[in-house]
Amino acid sequence: MRTLRALLALLLVLLPTTIATAGVNPPEPPGWSAAWTTSPHLPSKSFAPNWSQTGFANQTLRQVIRVAETGAAVRVRLTNRYGTTPLAVAGATIARSVADGGIRPESVRNLTVRLSPTFRIAPGADIATDPVALALAPMESVTITLYLAEPTGPATQHAQAIATTYRAEGDHRADPTADAFTETTQTWYYLAGVDVLNLVPRRRSVVTFGDSITDGVGSTTNADNRFPDELAERLAASGNPRAVLNQGIGGNRVTVDSDWLGESALRRFQRDVLDQPGVGTVIILEGTNDIGLSAGAPEMDEPAVPVSAEQLIAAHRSLIERARAKGLRVIGATLLPFQGSPYYSEEAEAKRDALNEWIRTSGAYDAVVDLAAALADPVDPRSLAPAFDSGDHLHPSDAGYHAMAAAVNLSDLR
Template identity: 65%
Template structure:
């Protein structure tokens, strides 16, 4: 059995090496099983190393895949770098506890066979295929040694899990004792892919803002709604990769240096270029509504956006997704009463956009997250059991309810 597995892995790696382009976000035969959306180096809603960057550091980051495979590769990004990013070395392994890894699973990350490689400013690359069998819902630890000063770092601000930093080269350490600094952001990571001989294009992208990102869920527990949806599909015997492309504070129509490029601007890289994807669920617009008037956040984030502009933005995403052959599911905006975003005007705009999503027939299907989470006694508010406490983000039970509201038949 062990010899058979080795032969199968060798075949996967051979086919992968032949078919996969060297520098790309996509590639024939590969399926995205974990992703995160890149953001500019900036201030964040918590402690972050993005503005200071790294110098003579080892960065250790933990992710969880939504589907398994026999061959794996990691996508690294320098999308918002101002200079070339030098990777002095990297590894991937199955996660142990905290910053520990399972040493028997440790594998080097290479590019073109080289342990040291560079990523030009504005670019990303996929590492060489790695012969590391990965099981569905397995946690992987990706470790990067950054010897030379990086400058400000492309990152994802709210990872909702812990990343670790050590001084010096600790890429091969099994124990995490050297990793004494922590943050809750990801850096330079774009995605993890597994190779499929016969790709199905069955993957699902959850695309949106902090509610898609999972803010309000338990940190480190992988209880975001995309995580819950992947687990539900697997339990029902219809497993699919489900990837999360949410950014906290992100808007459909407005770019921001710290809340991310607008959904319209990042849709190409975060959805249309993802390999193995067949469906996208779009939950977008609540931050455009909430930040149309002075309220939470910095004053420079306030940009008035009309319902007509939001409808036009949704139609733009639908058109582009269909042009790539994707199924497009529209999600209604969840309640905001009790949050800093709430006002009579904001509630009117939310209801107007939800009415359009439900009745216009523009989407292939809809998922009514509003109906799934609202309080029957006061439909403008979350049901108490689904509220994280801030009255705008669900808690763990709310994210489970969102996953339960999705109809798998809508994936086609």
């Protein structure tokens, strides 16, 4: 195994790099590409109970994710981005998943850093594990298990995973079943991404960048029915499979930072989009929360921060310019209707209309996906169509997320 890792490391050094020019997205050369990502944010209170503020001690975390890209080897990106002390990982594994938190014993691979099975991640830092030989198939679920022996303090998280995370007392990294994992939550901890090694050129991946609607709030837990998941499935069915990376954060705003709704889109765009390996296209769906939270939300301790349509347009232009400078194709998505939700008012609707009209007609984006039109109620376009409404009049249902993916012109995803 050490020999394989050394050979893979040498191969990575020798692989060519890509020089991207604005608007041009050639196939990605051999090398690492992201097969799955999430957007970490501060440990804080959440929309549902989780363990981020208390952290972990002598406990094992088991987390299940689904990759959308194949490769000959795999590495996991872990993060202590918002930690205040070093994160000690006493052991970690990756394995193929089975139902209800189980794993396939023959597929278990120990994750190491610089060939050590124990390692520390400095406060504010991310690390990538050493490569392991585990050839993954598109749409395959894998389980990442972390044993955290020492107290971690508050944990870097992604609050709304829409997937079950399992916790056990003691070290249960290689347990084939989840019998020892007696506690669950729907939050990911310390995960930033899973990369795969491609030995031949491949299609570049797509980043979906946004808020809770990109994150998948309103979809069925553990069903992988989020908008990015549905789009990845559609691409695979079309014979053009590629990774579709989910970089949504519930409550996220374009222009405003928040302790528990994530750094603003402007602030996190570099890390969550531009720094991801192997990306060719980004779909931006952001602005609903800037509009809806302009008046504040006392129940969330969010003060009023009025944001105008003009400010949102200027922020979108900035994101477009930065993406193009990196050589990415940039697709703008119109904001979904939200009449009937707490966000709705005539003033809020006017801002949504103004931003959507600019996205549709300005020509600023390379392409547009008109999600507002695709999911609107034909009787009242200010509202989600009932079949596409999860029930809160803001977030789509499983059928709504499917319709979002169906609205994307696949030929726009270079």
